[in-house]
Amino acid sequence: MRIPELIRRKRDGESLGEREIEELITAYVRGEVPDYQMAAFLMAVYFRGMTEEETAALTRAMVRSGEQADLRTVGGVTVDKHSTGGVGDTTTLVLLPLAASAGVRVAKMSGRGLGFTGGTLDKLAAIPGFRTELSVAEFTAQIRRIGLAVTGQSPALVPADGRLYALRDVTATVESIPLIASSVMSKKIAAGADKIVLDVKVGRGALIRDRDRAEELGRLMVQIARRAGREATVFLTDMDQPLGLAVGNALEVAEAIRTLQGRGHPALVELCLELGAEMMRLAGVEADPDRAKEILLKKLESGEALEKFREWVRAQGGDERIVDDPSRLPAAPFVQAIQSDVDVYIRDVDALRLGRCAAKLGAGRQRKGDAVDPSVGIVMGGRVGDRIERGRPVAVVHAASREDLSAAVEEVRQAVSLSREKVPGRPAVIARIAGVDTFGR
C-alpha cells in the first residue's frame, strides 16, 4: 500500500476500501506510517468526509488496535451512556443512579474531559475519596452488586484513538463527523456494553454547532453500532445554553444531588427522564416510554434514586456524607453573586463564553494533563426563559482568587443577556435517533 496514493485518493474525494483503512490504521499504530502522513490524511478526511462504510471500517480498525472489555460476567444486558460534551452537563451524575435504581445495569467507561469543563471523571473526582480508576474485575463486580459503575477507560482499549485524538487536537482536525463518530464508537464498542445511549450536544457550547451536522453524526453512530452488533440510540440535545445551572465540578455534583432530591431544574429532569426511559427500553426493563418515565419519577420522589447515588459513591470509595451535606464538597474561597435590581427574564446565555469563563477559573483543562480545580465555577440563577426576581442572583461565581473572581464576574455579565419582557424557554431535548427508520421524517 502506497500511503501518498491513499492520501491522494481521499483528497480527491474517492472512497477507500475496508482493507485499505484497516491497513492504514494498523501501520499507523505500529509506527510504520508517520504522523505527518496521518495528519495530511486526517485533513483530507476533514474536507472530503467518509462514507458510512469507510467510517465503520475505521471504527473496526480502531477497536482492533487494542483489547476489548468482556462484560459477560455481569450477567444480563449492560447499558452505556455517553455525551459528546458540553457546558454544565450534569446528566450522567443524575441519570446513572436514576436508571440503576429502576433496574438498568449501567456500565460506563469514561475519558477525561478535554473541553471547557471537566468530564464525568473530573466531576466524580470532586467527591472526596471517590476512585475513578477501577480494575475490570472491580468494575464488573460492582455492576453485579449495585447495578452501576463508572471508571476511566483503560489505555489498553483503542490505543489508536489515543494517538489519533492527540494528533487531531494539534492539527485542527477534531471537528470532522466521521472522525468524531469513529472515535466515540470505537471506545463504546471496545468498552463492551450491549446497548448505548448517546447524547449529542448541539449549539454554541458544543463541538458541533449545527443541527444538520449533529443529526448526521447521530445517524452515523447509530449505523456504526448496528454494524458492530450493538444497539444505540442518539438524542440531540441543546447546548446553545448550558444544560444545568451549575458549571464546575463540585458545583455540578451539588446540583446532581439537588436533582436526585427532586429539586432539580425541570429541563435537566426532563432530559434525564427521556434518556432514562430509553435506557430502560434498551435494557428490556420497560418498553413503554411513558410508563418508564413514570417509574423514574417515582424513583426520584421516593428517594430511591438518591439512595442509589449514595450506594454508588460508597462503592467507589467516596465520602457519602456529601449526599446529606454538600458543604463537605470542595468550596472556592471567593464567591460573588451577580444580581439584578429589577425582576428580569433570562434572554440568553452563551454556553461557549460561560464554558470558557469556567475553564479560565480552573474548572476545565487548557491542555491535556492539566489539573482541574474541583471547587471553582459558576452557578446560574436559571435557564433561558426563567424569571429572576429582583435581588435574587442571576449568577454566582466561585473563584480561587480575587482577580479570577472579578474577571469572571465581568465575563459572565457579557455571556448573559436579560430582558424585562417575558422570554420563551427552550427545551433541552431536540430530537431522538434510534435506528434509521424510527427517526421522525
Place this chain on the structure above:
Amino acid sequence: MRIPELIRRKRDGESLGEREIEELITAYVRGEVPDYQMAAFLMAVYFRGMTEEETAALTRAMVRSGEQADLRTVGGVTVDKHSTGGVGDTTTLVLLPLAASAGVRVAKMSGRGLGFTGGTLDKLAAIPGFRTELSVAEFTAQIRRIGLAVTGQSPALVPADGRLYALRDVTATVESIPLIASSVMSKKIAAGADKIVLDVKVGRGALIRDRDRAEELGRLMVQIARRAGREATVFLTDMDQPLGLAVGNALEVAEAIRTLQGRGHPALVELCLELGAEMMRLAGVEADPDRAKEILLKKLESGEALEKFREWVRAQGGDERIVDDPSRLPAAPFVQAIQSDVDVYIRDVDALRLGRCAAKLGAGRQRKGDAVDPSVGIVMGGRVGDRIERGRPVAVVHAASREDLSAAVEEVRQAVSLSREKVPGRPAVIARIAGVDTFGR
C-alpha cells in the same frame, strides 16, 4: 503563535497575515513546528488556496530561509529560464545557447528532475565529462566569459523548499497552485537573476492538466516576481503530447544538436524562438519580438547558436566532440523501431503514458536519489498531425535490456494512436502572460 489555531484558520478559508506566514516557515525550518502540523497546514492550503498576498509572503519567507546568490558581478542584466517540467522538453538545451548567441546573459540554476524524465541537469550529465555543479564564482565567471552557465542549485539556497517539497511529495500536497508558485519562485528569486522566463506546461504529461489552473499559476508567479522586484514572463505551453521527438537524456541532447543545426522539429523551434525573443526583450537586447525572432533564426542558420552550445559544453568540462559526432553520447544496447505498413498520420501521443514508459526504461527517477540511465528512451517519428510514410518509424525505443525493450514497445504502441486521415497539428505555445495587463483578455 498557536499553530493549531493557524491551521484551523486556513482550514476555515481565512487569509493569514504576512507575519504569521513568515513565523510559521521560520519556526518550521528551525524544527519548532513538527512535520505533522505542517502536513495538515499544507493539506488545508491544498483545499482552501492562498491569496496572492499570502503566496508572496510564503515565497519571501522561503527565500529568507537561506542564502541568496549575488549575480551583480556578472555585470548587466541576467535572465533565468525555468520549465515546470514535462516529457521530451528539450527546450533549455536549445534555447540557452541560442539566446546567449544573441547577446542574452543566461544564468540558470536548476534542480534535479523529479518527474517522469530527467531534468536539465540529467540531460546535461548525459554529455561525457559535463560538470553540472559549479561554484558561485565559476558560475558568474562563465556567464561573464561566454554569456551562459547552468548549475545545480546550491542546497544553501531556499532550504525551506527542500524540506517542504519532500513533505509535500509524501503527503499528496504537490498539486497546489500557491505551493507550486512559491516553490518555483522562491528558488528563482534566491538564484539571483534579474529577469525570469517561465514555461508552464499544461496537459496530460504535466503537473497541471487544466488550462485555467495553469493560467492561474502563471499569473500568480508573474505577480510574485513583481512584488520581489523581478520581472517575469510566463508562457503556457502544451504538454498533452511530448514537446520534442526525443524522450530520454542523451536522446534529447542529440535532438538539441539537430535543432541547433537547423534540423529541428518546427514546434520545438517555434517555442525556442518565442521564449528566446522574450529573453532578448527582458535583457534589453531587442524589444521587437519579430525582429528578435529574425535575429535568432539567423543565429540558427549561421551556426552561431551551435558554436555557443559547443563553447558551453567545453566551458563546463564536457566532451565537445559530441557536437559533430552524437554517436559519442551514451547509447542503449537494444533498439527497436515501431513501423507502419501504410502511410499514416499521428493522431495522438499520450505524454503521460510515454513519459511513464521512458521512466520505466530508466530515463527518469521513481524516487528522489535514484540514478538515471542516460542512454535509454524513445524517439518519436513525429508530433500530432505529422505524416509518417510507410516503412518509416512511428517511434524508436532504446532500452537497456531485451525485456525492457519488448515491454516498452508494447507501451509505446498503446500511448500512440494513428490515423489514415489527415490530422491537424497542435501548436506548442498556448498563451503568454507578461504582467497582468498585457495578457490577451
